Amino acid sequence: MELIINACFPDEKRIALAEKIIQITAIDHINGYCVIESIDTENIGLISGSRDYGIYFSPENKIESKEVSQQIDSLKNQFEHSHIVWLSSKSYKSNDIKFAWILAHEFGHVFQNTKERQPNGNKFSELRRQEKFKSLPASRMCKNEIDSDLLAYQVCSNIFGEDNMVNYLNKNGIERCPCNMYPLFLREALSE
Ligand SMILES: [Zn+2]
Secondary structure: OEEEEEOOOOOHHHHHHHHHHHHHHOOOOOOEEEEEEOOOOHHHOOOOHHHOOEEEEOOOOOOOHHHOOHHHHHHHHHOOOOEEEEEOHHHHOOOHHHHHHHHHHHHHHHHHHOOOOOOOHHHHHHHHOOHHHOOOOHHHOOHHHHHHHHHHHHHHHHHHOHHHHHHHHHHHOOOOOOOOOHHHHHHHHHOO
16 A cells, blocks of 8 residues: 655645554555645535545546546556555544544445455444433445544544544544444454
8 A cells, every 4th residue: 555645745643644654554565546635626626515524446446537536546547456445635634633543434345355454344233222321323334434434543542542433422423323332332342
């Protein structure tokens, strides 16, 4: 996985953090590109809306050239077997924890595609049957998304410390699934 930062003056700390996540997740053996934008890309036709923090393009993904930047389009065409993770400037400009969370989350989707991660759907369903987790919205409970959040949680705890993560998530929640109980759900899914 090769890191490409689209920036005139890339932030050294941000690059170091991205490199650290590549190292912790051991994703570097996977053939692909991780493209991080530092400049707003609203005008270059990238898929936006709910996906505008990060997107994962698997080698099987067929994408319309008008939906992505020219750079992503040419990477897709030149290296058709590559996995591509794209992070928007919105992610680049986020705080360290949020940036790391988004990047590790997208890497989770790469590992799901390569079958290096197998989301434990049974465990998630079993946990969700508990009374305290009944309020979690079904629309946010796709097993691949939960699994990617689990990787993000592990990677961020490793980098920032477990206590800091608990505080951060209690205060800020997780944008993908802002329900109060979701951080606890992830913690319990990670335990045992
Ligand atoms: Zn996702």
